[in-house]
Amino acid sequence: MSEVRVRFAPSPTGFFHIGSARTVLFNWLYARNTGGTFILRIEDTDKARNTDEALQVLLDGMRWLGLDWDEGPEVGGDYGPYFQSQRGAIYEEYLGKLKAAGRTYEQDGAVFFKISGEPQVLEDAIRGRVERTEEKDFVIVRSDGSPGFHLVNVVDDIAMGITHVIRGEDHLSNTSKHMELFKAFGAPLPVFAHIPLILKEQGKGKMSKRDEGALVEDYQKSGFLSEAVVNYLCLLGWSPKDDSEKMPLKEIIERFGFDGINKGNARFDSRKMSFLNTSYLRELSLDVFIEMARPILLEAGVIDVSVDEAYLKQVMAISQEKVRMPVDIVGISGTFFSEEFEIEPKAEAKVFKKGEPMVCLQEFKEALETLEDYSVAGVEAGMDALVERSGRKRNDFFGVARLAVSGLDRGPGFYELVSVLGKDRMVSRIEAFISSRSEVS
RNA sequence: GUCCCGUUCGUCUAGCCUGGCCUAGGACACAUGGUUUUCAUCCAUGCAACAGGGGUUCGAAUCCCCUACGGGAUGCCA
Structure with a gap:
């Protein structure tokens, strides 16, 4: 029996998109459910927009959500390096195989991959049989000498022994390219599982980073509880099938699987997410609630570091059950700490x-x-x-x-x-x- | 334009694979009533969907086809 190895391969852009977060979550859940390995691999081949700062946003977001990785940046592993920018020699080696097999040619300085043009039949773990024929040769090494996405993605998946590729449906059309490459390398295909996308709450199209509520760091800043965010996210496109909604992570891990993943895209619903958050908020112990509220109150200038702790505790005790959203704590408890308040x-x-x-x-x-x-x-x-x-x-x-x-x-x-x-x-x-x-x- | 994927209440979904138990269930939201002699909760009830059209079948939300609509891909971005 082969051990499950899944990966999340983001390109750090300086934002941690909610859709990416859910893709990580599904990968992570699958790894934890199967006792497999979850790998974080950084796709930083686009030098211009990858900074260390952007990487930290991503790592912080994942840590906040509690999605730990078994191999990757900061933890290492046997299949490193885990930054594509450091894997040049590996790409060279694999590129050599394609060249030797006569599957490449150069044009205008870029290296193209010669496709077979055969229909590629994918047995997707979520969508079933999907057939698509790739029609055009595509670039695998840019004219500046850097390897392109399709090449590095496939090479790394092969080299890292990835068994299951769980990614957004926006990659479904790319899969025929990837299958061509896997076959050209003589490598076994991983199991592909294309998960539905998250659509924006208002208007058309998938959620983009400009949309309200699209960034994980915003939830973190405004005091959302990560358990609630995680719980809500797994309900977008996955269902335990028995009407359970609010579940401890442990239970979600146990019940997670491709079977429960939907095919249709899911529209983001901030109200339901808030509802879940409120529900989690009310269950917090008073001490934990206070530590959640403290930074928000400090930020808003309601309290300062010299606040009377005993008084703060009394105020929080009577305010907790009134709070719907984390920021509400400012309005609800604000007037306890100042003699100057507005009459609404x-x-x-x-x-x-x-x-x-x-x-x-x-x-x-x-x-x-x-x-x-x-x-x-x-x-x-x-x-x-x-x-x-x-x-x-x-x-x-x-x-x-x-x-x-x-x-x-x-x-x-x-x-x-x-x-x-x-x-x-x-x-x-x-x-x-x-x-x-x-x-x- | 072409290719790929999808389509159950406003939203997330159960049911579909293995047709009859579906007068289609749950949740959010919304509405109404009750509890709380304040506020917030909480409880009850209600509203509300199988995209449309053809088949197959004794019987279709469930199987097949077409259309419409939605989404994605069509980059020397990832």
């Missing part, structure tokens, strides 16, 4: 639509001033007492008080909000609100 006009309009909110607010403030117990239960008891003696409803106090101390009509649960802000902040914020209102009117 929409929220204000809602509060002042009916009743006598300012009177209620005054009464509420007075109740707070005499309240001793600021635990959540204590605040609730205080509210009960206030309702009792004023003859009003709780609803008469909730909205206006929330507005006065946070400027919003939403946020953490009310009693929790009061409890965490505490007496001093509550009273002074309400006073500030009342005086700002009386000045206006």
Whole structure:
């Protein structure tokens, strides 16, 4: 039995495209599912646009997603080097074989490969039988002497013992070229598996790096959880067939296979991805949630490094379940850390639509001033007492008080909000609100 | 233009290979109601699809053909 060897062979461009990420993911899942080897090979034959910086974007993205490679940059392996720019001698050697076999000729300084012109019958692991006949000889060495994509791709797959080529459907038409080359080298064909493409959310065509949500690094920056991104990505074009959607990676690995991969292209859906992310977000332990939120809050200037950790923890504890997207944490918890916040006009309009909110607010403030117990239960008891003696409803106090101390009509649960802000902040914020209102009117 | 691939609710998909269990299931989104005496959740219900046309068959989402539409490839990019 031969061990499975799969590879991801990106060309570093400075971006890590979501489509590439899914191609890596499928390769990685297949390797992990079969106990095979996952190889990362860098296709940097196009000297002009390959920089070390671009490579790091790629490696960082893969690491963030948790897709580790068994052979490749930084980890080495027995089939190196893993940069095509360092494999010149190998390409020379293989090129020599083609020349010796009379399968090449030069024209205008470039080396062309003489195709056989025979129909190439591919047994694709996902699409089944695909027949295509290559019609034109193609360039394998450019006139500047550098080897071209088709040559290096095939040579490396042969030299590295790749058993399964899992790649986007955009390569399906190239496969007849590659099969010609494999045969010319007398090498056995790997199993090809062409996976469907990811189409852009709006408009026509496949997702391109300019599209909203196309870059892995954007998800990383905006605080998405990599587990959610990975989970969502594997649902684009693959299905476990039994309605499972949210699954731990371990389970995905166990269940992954070519059988569950669809033929049709899949349209990207940012809302479903967000839904999954929210779902994962809510499950985080408080400590992990805080560490996820911290950089976002620091970046937004909501907190600085000298933040009171105990207070931060209290605020996060009551905010976590309100967060839909990672960035929401800024809006939801922002007003806990500063006495200067905007009163949202929409929220204000809602509060002042009916009743006598300012009177209620005054009464509420007075109740707070005499309240001793600021635990959540204590605040609730205080509210009960206030309702009792004023003859009003709780609803008469909730909205206006929330507005006065946070400027919003939403946020953490009310009693929790009061409890965490505490007496001093509550009273002074309400006073500030009342005086700002009386000045206006 | 040519070649290759695809086509089930708005979106992701199950069902297709091995035709009847499909009055086509689930999820996101959306709508309505309920729970939460605030906010967010949560729960229930609803909306909504086999691209079209021909075959084959007792019977087709499922098999075959055509058309339409979508995607990709047609580079001395990868």
